[in-house]
Amino acid sequence: MTSVRGPYPYSSILNTGDRDWSLDGPGKSVQLTALQAYTSITAIELEWNETTVISSPGYPSYNDSNLDLTWVLTAPEGHMLQIQILDLALETDYDYLYIGYGPGPNEPGSWELQKLTGYNYSSEPVTPGQSMWIRFTTDVSRGDIGFSLRVTAILNPECSSGQMQCSSGLCINESARCDGNNDCLDFSDEEYCRKF
Numbered sequence: 001m002t003s004v005r006g007p008y009p010y011s012s013i014l015n016t017g018d019r020d021w022s023l024d025g026p027g028k029s030v031q032l033t034a035l036q037a038y039t040s041i042t043a044i045e046l047e048w049n050e051t052t053v054i055s056s057p058g059y060p061s062y063n064d065s066n067l068d069l070t071w072v073l074t075a076p077e078g079h080m081l082q083i084q085i086l087d088l089a090l091e092t093d094y095d096y097l098y099i100g101y102g103p104g105p106n107e108p109g110s111w112e113l114q115k116l117t118g119y120n121y122s123s124e125p126v127t128p129g130q131s132m133w134i135r136f137t138t139d140v141s142r143g144d145i146g147f148s149l150r151v152t153a154i155l156n157p158e159c160s161s162g163q164m165q166c167s168s169g170l171c172i173n174e175s176a177r178c179d180g181n182n183d184c185l186d187f188s189d190e191e192y193c194r195k196f
């Protein structure tokens with residue numbers, strides 16, 4: 001069974017929005033509009049062959065301001081997460097979908113793999129590793145359709161000959177070992193290299 005912890009929200013008053021201070025005359029009142037920032041982190045542990053679909057709140061439409069939502073997903077040992085974007089329509093340059101490898105957007109050992117906005121995306125599945133994170137942020141103004149993506153915990157494919165396996169389970173070309181580039185995304189192809 002999928003194990004889900006969270007979302008763990010915290011809300012805060014960012015500012016007081018539009019104000020009408022015109023108090024002159026009877027019957028006038030002050031209206032204060034509070035804009036809320038909604039931040040949450042949801043942890044999802046997938047079991048073997050399990051699939052989950054993650055979508056923006058209210059998909060296929062969103063209009064929420066100041067969202068900052070994070071999902072952190074993990075697969076069991078020996079498995080990898082495969083992600084496929086099913087749909088993406090975000091307010092260009094204002095609302096973003098981030099996809100990364102590792103335990104969380106600001107955690108050590110994490111890397112941002114994709115930063116998406118607007119309408120262009122690839123529906124090719126990508127397999128970042130055993131853990132990954134997704135972050136969705138919106139600004140104060142308008143929305144669009146939102147996003148939907150599918151994450152599946154797949155059995156770690158054996159690397160073919162001429163490849164090495166990273167600690168994350170990713171297969172990379174053997175020639176990328178110890179070449180100074182972080183091909184594994186977790187630096188495991190650059191560990192235990194002879195230093196000249």
Ligand SMILES: [Ca+2]
Pocket residue numbers: 091094095138139140141142143
């Ligand atoms: Ca927006």
Ligand SMILES: [Ca+2]
Pocket residue numbers: 176177178179180181182183184189190
């Ligand atoms: Ca390398």
